[in-house]
Amino acid sequence: MTETQRQPQAMSDTQRKIGFLVCLATIVLAVLDMQIVSAATVPIVRDLDPTHGIDKIPWLVSAFSLASAAVLPLYGKLCDTLGAKQVFLGAVGTFLFGSALCGAAQSIGQLIAARAVQGIGAGGLMSVTMVVIAQLKGPGKEKDSKGAGMGGIVAGGGMALGPWIGGVLSDHASWRWIFYVNLPIGITVLAVSALALKLPRHTERHRIDFPGAALAAAFSTTLLLVTEWGGKAYDWTSPQVIGLALASAASLALFLRRQQTAAEPILPLSMFRVPELRWGFVIQGLVGAAMVGSMYYVMVYLQVVRGIASSSAGLYLIPMAIGMTVVGIVTGKLTERGWSERTFVITGSAVTAVAFLLLATTGTHTSLWWLRAELLLVGAGFGQLIGQLIQLVQYAAPRHQLGVATTGIRFFQTLGTALGAALFGTLISRLSDGTDMTSYVSAMDAVFLCGAGLMALGVVLALRLPKAGPASSEPVPAPVPVGN
Numbered sequence: 001m002t003e004t005q006r007q008p009q010a011m012s013d014t015q016r017k018i019g020f021l022v023c024l025a026t027i028v029l030a031v032l033d034m035q036i037v038s039a040a041t042v043p044i045v046r047d048l049d050p051t052h053g054i055d056k057i058p059w060l061v062s063a064f065s066l067a068s069a070a071v072l073p074l075y076g077k078l079c080d081t082l083g084a085k086q087v088f089l090g091a092v093g094t095f096l097f098g099s100a101l102c103g104a105a106q107s108i109g110q111l112i113a114a115r116a117v118q119g120i121g122a123g124g125l126m127s128v129t130m131v132v133i134a135q136l137k138g139p140g141k142e143k144d145s146k147g148a149g150m151g152g153i154v155a156g157g158g159m160a161l162g163p164w165i166g167g168v169l170s171d172h173a174s175w176r177w178i179f180y181v182n183l184p185i186g187i188t189v190l191a192v193s194a195l196a197l198k199l200p201r202h203t204e205r206h207r208i209d210f211p212g213a214a215l216a217a218a219f220s221t222t223l224l225l226v227t228e229w230g231g232k233a234y235d236w237t238s239p240q241v242i243g244l245a246l247a248s249a250a251s252l253a254l255f256l257r258r259q260q261t262a263a264e265p266i267l268p269l270s271m272f273r274v275p276e277l278r279w280g281f282v283i284q285g286l287v288g289a290a291m292v293g294s295m296y297y298v299m300v301y302l303q304v305v306r307g308i309a310s311s312s313a314g315l316y317l318i319p320m321a322i323g324m325t326v327v328g329i330v331t332g333k334l335t336e337r338g339w340s341e342r343t344f345v346i347t348g349s350a351v352t353a354v355a356f357l358l359l360a361t362t363g364t365h366t367s368l369w370w371l372r373a374e375l376l377l378v379g380a381g382f383g384q385l386i387g388q389l390i391q392l393v394q395y396a397a398p399r400h401q402l403g404v405a406t407t408g409i410r411f412f413q414t415l416g417t418a419l420g421a422a423l424f425g426t427l428i429s430r431l432s433d434g435t436d437m438t439s440y441v442s443a444m445d446a447v448f449l450c451g452a453g454l455m456a457l458g459v460v461l462a463l464r465l466p467k468a469g470p471a472s473s474e475p476v477p478a479p480v481p482v483g484n
Contacts, residue, residue: 019136020136027129033178058232064118066224070216072411074266076403077208079128085197088129095120099183127407136199218247271397271401281412283458286455287389287416292421293424297444298316298371299314301362326380327384342466344385345465353458354452362448364438
């Protein structure tokens with residue numbers, strides 16, 4: 001306990017278990033809403049704007065992801081400054097408000113704006129929840145990996161099942177229920193969290209680096225827009241994309257300068273001196289990129305090449321979710337018994353690389369059962385990575401920077417996802433003529449080969465992780481500020 005924290009009355013084991021279940025429900029809400037809209041685009045357009053709505057559909061996803069990424073660094077600092085419980089409740093409340101606005105939207109424009117509000121809350125649901133889970137561990141259970149491991153597994157499983165759930169709701173109920181279903185679950189989460197969670201609260205005032213947060217938001221927003229628009233809405237060499245790329249580079253440079261000079265930086269550069277944090281962030285970015293290739297392009301292959309309906313295609317991701325869940329639980333148990341997180345980061349990266357190599361053999365008539373087996377192997381690889389990377393970073397982070405470190409790994413995953421989507425989309429457009437199925441499948445196989453290369457790089461970086469377990473008790477010395 002630091003001098004800036006006031007420890008509340010200890011939580012009972014029952015309260016900790018309730019808090020843990022609440023956190024898992026919160027992660028499910030956030031992840032499903034990232035994926036679920038993609039399956040409901042047709043009914044949304046048909047209802048709100050059948051004439052021009054199709055051109056605005058990409059913004060339903062982009063507004064959510066842009067807002068979510070932009071606030072991630074700020075959420076981490078707020079956790080370390082105000083306390084995780086207060087920030088968690090605020091994020092859930094914002095997410096529910098945005099969900100209600102989405103369900104009540106009467107135009108595509110209103111829905112896009114509401115999705116941005118929802119995304120602001122969702123950024124906290126995915127990141128702050130992991131901080132809460134870390135603080136829910138009881139005395140003597142600091143090495144208990146169940147929390148972060150299960151949180152990561154639930155997140156990955158939700159990403160795999162989201163499109164299918166969205167298709168089912170769209171087919172059998174109004175698309176508005178995609179958003180309204182969040183309200184009873186979220187209100188329950190708010191009520192139970194307010195009563196059951198008893199987490200450390202900060203009593204000493206700290207300044208929050210709002211200029212740094214604004215620069216981080218500017219960098220992530222412009223970078224994500226480059227990846228969203230480049231090669232799609234605008235050519236990669238267009239003034240719009242080049243201008244955004246220059247703005248992204250400039251805001252990154254200003255952000256790094258600000259972190260060197262701010263009295264209390266929002267993302268202290270001193271954290272990158274810790275090898276578990278430095279390499280953990282990068283590997284998580286590679287995982288984010290690879291997950292785009294495994295889920296999105298498999299779905300496209302099933303629908304475009306094999307002619308399977310979207311709701312049915314989503315069922316093919318269930319083996320991937322099963323692999324993530326089962327392997328994630330097993331690795332969590334082994335970690336509790338003394339196995340190293342480093343071991344599973346290495347083996348998880350290797351297994352995922354092999355799975356992508358197998359996916360790269362996919363043809364126009366590949367057995368769909370073989371494809372399911374490949375996706376099961378992909379899930380087995382990701383199941384070792386997602387929870388263990390979070391655990392590795394949380395163990396290594398100085399206690400007073402737990403929030404920043406936890407949101408940092410989520411931030412890098414978001415950036416990796418965006419860059420991976422841009423890379424893979426460019427490969428598809430360059431290698432496929434858009435009409436011949438054989439050329440499209442060949443282009444898709446190139447995407448999977450690229451994904452295998454990214455995860456092979458993950459193996460190389462994981463080997464650079466220290467063999468000894470991280471020691472979070474030793475704070476990282478902060479650089480001496482030279483100005484404000």
